[in-house]
Amino acid sequence: MDFWSNFWDIIWWFLWIFVFVAYLMILFSIIGDLFRDQKLNGWWKAIWIIFLIFVPFLTALIYLIARGQGMAERSQKEARQVQAATDDYIRQTAGSSSPSDEIAKAKGLLDSGAISAEEFAHLKAQALSKA
Template identity: 60%
Template structure:
């Protein structure tokens, strides 16, 4: 029976160590992303943060989260809003309006390319 508990303790310790390491990696990637995303930092300051993260990773990550952690969420939110606005603008530019589709169908009807029934079908589709 003691061997079982010894192995169980090793499994729990290994699992806990793995969870802590993965959590640290998530925090590290988040910090590097935030450093690169922040437009208020100069290139030299960004380089200093990255170099410190390489040579003193745990201490630098802790200091960064204490000093600049409050702005991380704001910068992330601003980036998400900018990405959403760009995606919506692209969708609007590609989609076109129903009046554009009806005008295109009318020009096809006037050119004799489509029949009246096809024009009405395209018009109904554009309005739906």
Template identity: 65%
Template sequence: MDLWSFIAWFFWIFVFAAYLMVVFSIIADIFRDHSLAGGWKAVWILFLIFVPFLTALVYLIARGRGMQQRSVAQAAEIRQQQADYIRSAAGTSSPSDDIAKAKALLDAGTITQAEFDALKAKALA
């Protein structure tokens, strides 16, 4: 095997890996999109199986912007869930949660207005 055949082999392996990444991203996006009906999801998957390159190209052109928006929304949701989990594991809460709890205690008559003001100042500090 000469040098150029070796380089061409690596190039085609790279192209194939990139193609697989695109196909798996499209499949993930198809199942992530809740506005797309089940029948249309099946049609996209069938076309991806039988006419893969053309379908991937059409999907990226037709639905690429929505694909990006769904990906960003999912990333934001995951980030929020991580922050909530870390906050609950550390036993801390956000200032707005602390103020809401203190307001509920004030409304129930459990604490006085002065105690509420002290808890609010502590939460905001």
């Protein structure tokens, strides 16, 4: 009997920890959305924060109901901006070289003696197959 009592106490604690962590995630999402929203006046942001401090559960529920759609749109917009910035960085870092650029680089390696004529022919065929 004692084992099952302790077992259900542990399950109960895990449930409450899960609920608390979920609440914190919602709270931080709301606060992040408040500061991300450019249309909302600073005073309204302060009022939302004050209500989140003093009446947290009710305010979070009201915020999610009243501003949930805009919250999702702002989150998607930020995700698109981050993806675009990542894509730009990858393109800049990797460099989008054309087949002629790759052949010219291979020709430079051939002229310097770093690669053989067979390797140059292989690199040239590889570059032309990408086009």
